[in-house]
Amino acid sequence: MIEEKGYGKINLALCITGRRPDGYHDIDTVFQSIALCDTIRLERADDVQLTCSEPALPCDRSNLAYKAYEAMRPYCKGSSGVHIHIEKHIPIAAGLAGGSTDCAAVLRGLNRLWQLHFSDSRLCEIGAALGADVPFCIRGGTARGTGVGEVLKRLPSLPDWPVLIIHPHVAVHTGEAYELFDRQTIQSPVDINAQEAAVRTGVLERVMDSLGNTFEELVIPIVPEIRHLKQMLHREGLRPLMSGSGPTLFALIPPQHKHHEIAARLRAVLQDADIFTSTLVTGE
Ligand code: ATP
Numbered sequence: 001m002i003e004e005k006g007y008g009k010i011n012l013a014l015c016i017t018g019r020r021p022d023g024y025h026d027i028d029t030v031f032q033s034i035a036l037c038d039t040i041r042l043e044r045a046d047d048v049q050l051t052c053s054e055p056a057l058p059c060d061r062s063n064l065a066y067k068a069y070e071a072m073r074p075y076c077k078g079s080s081g082v083h084i085h086i087e088k089h090i091p092i093a094a095g096l097a098g099g100s101t102d103c104a105a106v107l108r109g110l111n112r113l114w115q116l117h118f119s120d121s122r123l124c125e126i127g128a129a130l131g132a133d134v135p136f137c138i139r140g141g142t143a144r145g146t147g148v149g150e151v152l153k154r155l156p157s158l159p160d161w162p163v164l165i166i167h168p169h170v171a172v173h174t175g176e177a178y179e180l181f182d183r184q185t186i187q188s189p190v191d192i193n194a195q196e197a198a199v200r201t202g203v204l205e206r207v208m209d210s211l212g213n214t215f216e217e218l219v220i221p222i223v224p225e226i227r228h229l230k231q232m233l234h235r236e237g238l239r240p241l242m243s244g245s246g247p248t249l250f251a252l253i254p255p256q257h258k259h260h261e262i263a264a265r266l267r268a269v270l271q272d273a274d275i276f277t278s279t280l281v282t283g284e
Pocket of ligand 1: 057062063064065086091092093094095096097098099100102103133174244245246
């Protein structure tokens with residue numbers, strides 16, 4: 001049996017830089033892995049089965065973990081029967097790359113189970129065809145992503161700073177969020193060079209001063225729940241930012257502050273959101 005962790009991600013900064021003729025969007029972003037993760041177990045078997053601890057998630061071909069299996073199957077030399085189980089902890093459709101990280105974990109896991117010896121670059125090539133965030137999820141750590149997010153430049157690892165993940169119970173569809181970009185002019189472009197420079201200093205204040213996400217300008221005006229949540233978190237002295245296309249917010253917490261205590265206080269007042277305490281994690 002093989003076990004792989006699929007770490008979630010946040011975007012320390014994200015700028016949508018344009019729309020491509022094929023309808024996809026170019027972005028420039030600083031990705032960061034977090035310790036909040038799914039666990040994926042893979043075991044050789046006579047048949048192929050995907051199961052998940054989260055009943056709401058379909059375990060058919062629409063599941064990115066299954067797509068990862070299908071993409072790897074042609075390379076398997078012997079029997080390709082396998083049972084894959086996803087123990088889901090990352091909220092679904094939250095902007096935390098939950099599906100992409102399960103996909104990446106299955107690619108890595110099958111590479112080990114079938115002893116294929118593919119390099120990470122090769123896995124990233126296979127993964128890029130399955131989802132824009134999959135290559136980052138294969139490598140993890142801290143990286144600048146361009147193209148649709150699949151062109152990666154590794155950045156120095158940040159310390160394991162505490163981070164609060166606040167997932168409000170509202171839906172934001174990534175496709176619809178990108179459609180908003182196509183219909184309006186962005187007023188405050190996010191400076192990704194500033195965030196890359198901040199990451200290179202390794203100074204928390206600098207990283208916090210350079211947080212930004214184009215999706216906030218697009219999504220928050222039409223989803224009042226996120227605006228209210230941000231205002232509430234600001235009143236608590238936090239500096240929240242939306243991850244990806246939302247709706248999840250994250251807040252980096254200076255290590256001298258007790259992030260478990262802050263989380264407990266927030267849980268007492270926030271009924272319509274799940275709050276996770278986590279930390280940043282470094283890549284391979
Ligand atoms: P990203 O940040 O990469 O845009 P996300 O965190 O917003 O991703 P996901 O949790 O990856 O969103 O889910 C996006 C969609 O993918 C959902 O509609 C979900 O049904 C589908 N999906 C397919 N496979 C999975 C999986 N293994 N885990 C979660 N979602 C999955």
